[in-house]
Amino acid sequence: MMEKIRNYYLDKCVLLFMGILMFDGMAMAQLERKLLDPDAEVELIFHAPRQINLLTVEPLEEKTLHFAIMHTFGPVSGGIRNLYGLDNGANIQFSFEYAFDANFSLGASRSGRDKFYNLYGRYHLLKQTKTGSMPFSLSMVAAAGVNTSDYTFLQEEAPDFRERSSYAVQLLLARKFSNRVSVQLSPSLVYFQAPHPAYLIEGDQQLYLALGFSGKYKLTGKSSLTLQWIPNLNNDLRSNVGVGIDIEAGGHVFQMYFVTSPALNEQYLLAGGNGVPGEAFRLGFNVNRIFGTRSR
Amino acid sequence: MSWKRKWLIPLIYLLVVSRAGAQEFKTTAGEVEFLSQAALNEFTGKSDKLHGLIDFEQNLLDFYIDLNSLRTGIGLRDRHMRDNYLETDQYPFAEFTGKLSEKVNLEQNQSMEVMADGIFKIHGQEKEMEVRGTLTQVGRNEVLLEATFEVKLGDFDIAIPQVMFYELSEIQKVKINARLTR
Numbered sequence: 001m002m003e004k005i006r007n008y009y010l011d012k013c014v015l016l017f018m019g020i021l022m023f024d025g026m027a028m029a030q031l032e033r034k035l036l037d038p039d040a041e042v043e044l045i046f047h048a049p050r051q052i053n054l055l056t057v058e059p060l061e062e063k064t065l066h067f068a069i070m071h072t073f074g075p076v077s078g079g080i081r082n083l084y085g086l087d088n089g090a091n092i093q094f095s096f097e098y099a100f101d102a103n104f105s106l107g108a109s110r111s112g113r114d115k116f117y118n119l120y121g122r123y124h125l126l127k128q129t130k131t132g133s134m135p136f137s138l139s140m141v142a143a144a145g146v147n148t149s150d151y152t153f154l155q156e157e158a159p160d161f162r163e164r165s166s167y168a169v170q171l172l173l174a175r176k177f178s179n180r181v182s183v184q185l186s187p188s189l190v191y192f193q194a195p196h197p198a199y200l201i202e203g204d205q206q207l208y209l210a211l212g213f214s215g216k217y218k219l220t221g222k223s224s225l226t227l228q229w230i231p232n233l234n235n236d237l238r239s240n241v242g243v244g245i246d247i248e249a250g251g252h253v254f255q256m257y258f259v260t261s262p263a264l265n266e267q268y269l270l271a272g273g274n275g276v277p278g279e280a281f282r283l284g285f286n287v288n289r290i291f292g293t294r295s296r
Numbered sequence: 297m298s299w300k301r302k303w304l305i306p307l308i309y310l311l312v313v314s315r316a317g318a319q320e321f322k323t324t325a326g327e328v329e330f331l332s333q334a335a336l337n338e339f340t341g342k343s344d345k346l347h348g349l350i351d352f353e354q355n356l357l358d359f360y361i362d363l364n365s366l367r368t369g370i371g372l373r374d375r376h377m378r379d380n381y382l383e384t385d386q387y388p389f390a391e392f393t394g395k396l397s398e399k400v401n402l403e404q405n406q407s408m409e410v411m412a413d414g415i416f417k418i419h420g421q422e423k424e425m426e427v428r429g430t431l432t433q434v435g436r437n438e439v440l441l442e443a444t445f446e447v448k449l450g451d452f453d454i455a456i457p458q459v460m461f462y463e464l465s466e467i468q469k470v471k472i473n474a475r476l477t478r
Binding site for chain 2: 030031033034035036037040043044048060062064071130147179221222248249253291292
């Protein structure tokens with residue numbers, strides 16, 4: 001008798017269980033939505049590999065080429081008579097940077113001021129991730145450049161290649177704090193082999209240390225307010241200050257800004273020549289473009 | 297039911313469940329390609345991470361793709377696409393869920409024009425859509441789906457800025473190519 005009752009309930013249980021399993025098997029109408037990579041890298045910490053004059057942690061995709069053309073004009077204080085500095089002509093820098101893989105790129109640039117050629121490399125050590133498993137991005141920049149201006153006019157002998165050389169090393173530490181706000185610190189070191197008075201730099205020392213600061217505040221999906229501040233750490237030269245706006249348009253990023261120095265490359269940026277912010281601002285304008293070199 | 301017949305239960309279960317799943321074809325590696333043809337610029341974006349399910353018994357279709365997997369060949373353009381247009385942090389998926397307009401019963405190597413009615417969802421916006429495609433039974437356990445349709449960005453609240461008007465098309469032509477297996 002007891003046996004029978006127990007069997008009865010056991011049967012019920014087994015059937016119910018089977019029923020649930022069957023229902024489960026048949027109710028698979030929709031697929032579960034799953035992200036392919038929930039811990040992906042944070043993107044667009046900055047709009048482009050450059051912001052105003054400083055390099056950023058923004059990486060290039062493998063086998064792509066970044067072309068940037070940067071200009072700074074004369075002081076705005078010249079007024080409408082000089083069309084706010086545009087009549088003074090511009091210091092122009094062209095740069096090409098090629099990414100060998102997602103972490104390493106090599107670049108070459110040429111700025112008009114002192115006809116300066118620069119070779120540089122950017123290596124991305126760490127990349128901020130969406131879940132915060134990596135809270136910031138860290139990149140390294142190293143550059144070596146040479147001033148190719150003609151110094152035959154000098155009474156003394158013109159500086160040789162070694163004396164014309166200068167170097168820069170930067171660490172870029174950046175974090176996208178929110179969809180709107182990104183900040184980067186760039187501790188920088190610059191070394192001039194032999195700073196000559198004829199060079200278009202203000203400082204006369206060999207070693208320059210500075211802490212670059214870049215800020216981005218996103219206004220709309222495609223534009224941001226940008227800020228650059230480069231206080232010097234080992235001299236009394238005036239700090240570089242820049243404010244601007246970044247605008248994305250397709251594969252282009254346009255950057256317009258006011259900045260206190262005409263310098264465009266890493267070495268010259270740290271070697272002084274900055275006007276008083278507000279009084280001696282210059283208009284600046286960059287165009288960034290990325291080219292894919294992989295055939296699709 | 298006596299104890300002697302209990303061994304039948306798992307068999308019955310297997311029979312019923314496998315029958316229910318018998319007409320389900322799935323993929324996690326379907327191909328999606330979109331083409332943007334604007335006056336000054338033409339480009340395509342691709343992904344091979346289309347997830348899909350077709351259930352011929354219930355006449356049901358369900359497809360989705362993680363939009364982060366789309367590639368146009370230019371990394372910066374991809375990032376702008378994700379960040380500014382598709383806003384994939386908020387809306388990571390494009391989805392289509394619908395029904396086949398008629399019962400499909402294919403023989404081996406036979407193909408057939410099909411029509412699916414359903415809801416297409418992208419950028420947090422839904423729209424009813426009819427999609428025309430071709431189904432081919434390529435093996436006993438394998439069907440091929442090819443379909444094309446157009447997505448009008450404005451319908452899904454994806455705005456094209458004035459400066460981009462000649463670079464990015466309002467109409468995106470989407471092509472799907474998926475091999476589903478059971």
